[in-house]
Amino acid sequence: MSASEPISFQKYQDKKKKQEEEPINAVMVWLFCPSCKTIEYSEFTSPAGRAHKCGTQVEEAEVGIDLRAEATLTLHNLEVIEKLIKKNKKNRLFKLSIKHLYDALVMLKHSEEVYLNRLESLYNGQIPPYKGEIEDLKDKLPIKEENKLGLFISEFRFEPHLRFKS
Numbered sequence: 538m539s540a541s542e543p544i545s546f547q548k549y550q551d552k553k554k555k556q557e558e559e560p561i562n563a564v565m566v567w568l569f570c571p572s573c574k575t576i577e578y579s580e581f582t583s584p585a586g587r588a589h590k591c592g593t594q595v596e597e598a599e600v601g602i603d604l605r606a607e608a609t610l611t612l613h614n615l616e617v618i619e620k621l622i623k624k625n626k627k628n629r630l631f632k633l634s635i636k637h638l639y640d641a642l643v644m645l646k647h648s649e650e651v652y653l654n655r656l657e658s659l660y661n662g663q664i665p666p667y668k669g670e671i672e673d674l675k676d677k678l679p680i681k682e683e684n685k686l687g688l689f690i691s692e693f694r695f696e697p698h699l700r701f702k703s
């Protein structure tokens with residue numbers, strides 16, 4: 538852009554809007570330790586390979602993801618979990634069954650937060666989610682499963698052991 542060309546506010550808005558609707562492509566990795574049989578994910582790719590804490594070389598499955606889509610789903614999940622936690626908070630001291638559910642929800646919340654943190658560390662900041670209601674976005678998001686609690690499992694997070702069939 539030359540100095541004499543005025544910056545069009547409309548153009549700026551359009552560009553910003555377009556950027557907010559575009560996928561943010563990134564790569565995450567599933568790691569499988571054949572000795573411990575554990576599976577975990579990492580935001581760090583390692584072309585040279587790496588060893589598990591037990592010393593065994595891990596198997597790696599790199600997966601292309603859309604950070605914005607993953608963040609959109611994770612933020613939705615956190616919202617759902619938060620509502621359920623609130624709903625169960627009052628009763629958790631009285632009913633054992635609810636105490637278990639409550640604890641499970643807190644753990645679930647933690648794992649969603651960890652995932653969101655990893656996404657954000659890949660992006661280097663807060664990821665603006667896709668705009669709109671989740672019902673309207675459903676079709677374009679990589680949803681593999683909706684569980685009983687109403688949480689969405691993205692393709693990346695769906696049954697990672699299936700990625701290691703060897």
Ligand SMILES: [Zn+2]
Binds near residue numbers: 571574589590593
């Ligand atoms: Zn191991």
